[in-house]
Amino acid sequence: MTSDSATTEGAMVAQYDAVIVGAGFGGMGAAIQLARLGHTNLLILEREDDLGGTWHVNRYPGLAVDIPSSTYSYSFEPNPYWSRLFAPGPELKRYAEHVADKYGLRKWMRFGAVVTGAVWERTHWRVTLYSGESFTSTYLVTATGFLSQPKMPEIDGIDGFRGKVIHTTAWDDDYDLTGKRAAVIGTGATAVQLIPEVAKVVSELTVYQRTPIWVSPKPDYVVPRRLQAAFAALPFAQRVVRLTGSAILELLMITGVVHYKNFRLGNRIAERWCRAHLRRQVRDPGLRRKLTPDYSFGCKRPTFSNDYFRTFTRPHVKLETTGIARIEDNAIITAAGGRTEIDVLLLATGFNLWDVNFPAIEIIGRDGRDLGKWWRENRFQAYEGVTVPGFPNLLSLNSPYAYSGLSYFTTIECQMKHIDRLFTAMRRRGSRVFEVTQRANDEFLDRMTDKVGDSVFALGQCATANSYYFNQHGEATLLRPTSTIAAHREAVRFPLSDYTYA
Numbered sequence: 001m002t003s004d005s006a007t008t009e010g011a012m013v014a015q016y017d018a019v020i021v022g023a024g025f026g027g028m029g030a031a032i033q034l035a036r037l038g039h040t041n042l043l044i045l046e047r048e049d050d051l052g053g054t055w056h057v058n059r060y061p062g063l064a065v066d067i068p069s070s071t072y073s074y075s076f077e078p079n080p081y082w083s084r085l086f087a088p089g090p091e092l093k094r095y096a097e098h099v100a101d102k103y104g105l106r107k108w109m110r111f112g113a114v115v116t117g118a119v120w121e122r123t124h125w126r127v128t129l130y131s132g133e134s135f136t137s138t139y140l141v142t143a144t145g146f147l148s149q150p151k152m153p154e155i156d157g158i159d160g161f162r163g164k165v166i167h168t169t170a171w172d173d174d175y176d177l178t179g180k181r182a183a184v185i186g187t188g189a190t191a192v193q194l195i196p197e198v199a200k201v202v203s204e205l206t207v208y209q210r211t212p213i214w215v216s217p218k219p220d221y222v223v224p225r226r227l228q229a230a231f232a233a234l235p236f237a238q239r240v241v242r243l244t245g246s247a248i249l250e251l252l253m254i255t256g257v258v259h260y261k262n263f264r265l266g267n268r269i270a271e272r273w274c275r276a277h278l279r280r281q282v283r284d285p286g287l288r289r290k291l292t293p294d295y296s297f298g299c300k301r302p303t304f305s306n307d308y309f310r311t312f313t314r315p316h317v318k319l320e321t322t323g324i325a326r327i328e329d330n331a332i333i334t335a336a337g338g339r340t341e342i343d344v345l346l347l348a349t350g351f352n353l354w355d356v357n358f359p360a361i362e363i364i365g366r367d368g369r370d371l372g373k374w375w376r377e378n379r380f381q382a383y384e385g386v387t388v389p390g391f392p393n394l395l396s397l398n399s400p401y402a403y404s405g406l407s408y409f410t411t412i413e414c415q416m417k418h419i420d421r422l423f424t425a426m427r428r429r430g431s432r433v434f435e436v437t438q439r440a441n442d443e444f445l446d447r448m449t450d451k452v453g454d455s456v457f458a459l460g461q462c463a464t465a466n467s468y469y470f471n472q473h474g475e476a477t478l479l480r481p482t483s484t485i486a487a488h489r490e491a492v493r494f495p496l497s498d499y500t501y502a
């Protein structure tokens with residue numbers, strides 16, 4: 001079914017000011033910004049059955065934010081009631097609901113709406129759903145997330161496994177792990193949270209590790225109710241806490257990743273800090289060796305945990321570092337022929353970014369340019385991580401070089417500022433169509449490529465990291481290699497001549 005756009009005096013008028021794909025924090029931030037700019041005829045399409053993105057989809061045991069919560073939230077909507085310094089997942093979901101209610105976003109949301117693609121039709125976008133229904137809108141905002149397409153491992157025999165298989169993004173709340181023989185595949189940030197919780201209830205746990213992860217202690221504390229009340233009464237106090245958290249993260253990002261060339265020592269210190277943490281928790285040198293990464297700190301997303309390493313010292317937990325050869329009826333067989341019988345297979349195998357998520361839907365721009373194809377044939381790129389030449393009126397929030405800093409909210413708020421400046425410029429010109437110029441895009445790409453050259457991605461030892469920061473061509477095109485201060489400054493000061501307005 002196609003809902004036709006209205007027409008006035010022969011001119012096409014799109015049904016919506018903007019269609020936003022994704023009702024996570026990125027999509028909600030964009031909606032708040034567009035509404036502030038007077039665009040209130042919005043449609044937010046979400047494939048899940050509720051809002052919150054990652055924090056709606058992920059429900060695995062141990063789920064928590066691993067960036068301090070006062071920083072991992074919108075600066076304009078502080079939450080004084082986080083129960084811990086690193087809040088558990090359900091609190092993030094409640095925070096998302098609170099934001100949606102307070103800013104009146106729910107009325108624009110439509111759930112279970114799987115978008116398959118969008119096509120630029122000279123003056124507007126046509127967005128099509130899996131059901132065949134389509135909508136027209138002046139602007140298209142894709143806010144589909146960076147980590148939203150689960151990666152299922154291709155292991156021989158996995159489809160014939162007779163036990164239960166659960167990916168961390170599709171947790172089965174009704175399945176009771178108690179007393180089961182379990183296996184976890186993966187040792188990324190998700191597994192680090194999951195493994196200690198699973199180990200508490202299962203009878204046997206085998207963890208299949210391909211690449212170890214740098215883990216540092218987690219300075220996680222309960223925020224007492226009195227302090228929460230103080231934050232509610234004195235918002236300034238919470239702003240100070242946020243600022244402190246953000247400053248620490250910024251320092252880590254600048255020294256550990258962006259300016260690795262000048263601050264290698266910072267990485268070495270971080271590695272030592274993690275090794276000391278491991279030494280404190282694991283006495284067995286053989287086990288420690290297996291848990292120690294051989295790539296530089298920062299090549300791959302490090303994480304925090306106070307009980308991850310210790311879990312491997314429990315008698316019923318085993319770390320398996322030999323590769324998996326295949327899965328048979330109810331067992332995992334390693335390349336060395338080792339056989340482990342299990343009841344449940346837990347996949348903490350992460351996400352596929354570069355094959356299927358850039359972009360997450362088919363986007364056809366001006367002159368039939370296919371964004372996914374164009375990125376793959378011409379390098380992954382996006383001006384300021386948000387707009388692409390050949391794609392008028394598209395704000396692609398999960399683009400190459402978009403991710404700025406360590407908290408996703410830094411990225412979101414930077415993009416909100418960019419939208420503000422761009423749309424204000426359009427209003428002044430009486431224009432409704434923008435497109436970034438090829439020149440501005442090329443200069444930005446050159447600058448980012450240069451800057452990556454100073455980062456840990458180019459100068460560190462990243463070859464064995466298997467990091468999703470790198471795309472399939474070996475380029476580190478996910479993180480923006482500048483300080484977040486520089487990113488914010490550019491978002492409010494980029495030359496308006498970097499766009500054409502029609």
Ligand code: NAP
Nearest residue numbers: 064065066153186187188189190210211301348349350466
């Ligand atoms: P991930 O970091 O990509 O880790 C996936 C793990 O699965 C890796 O250890 C990977 O090994 C392994 N793996 C994948 N396919 C495999 C296969 N076929 N055989 C064996 N092992 C396989 O994914 P994630 O742990 O879900 O974390 C993703 C990101 O989510 C994190 O980096 C973080 O940004 C975010 N996260 C955030 C929070 C939070 O609190 N904010 C919590 C959890 C996650 P290789 O490394 O060898 O590929």
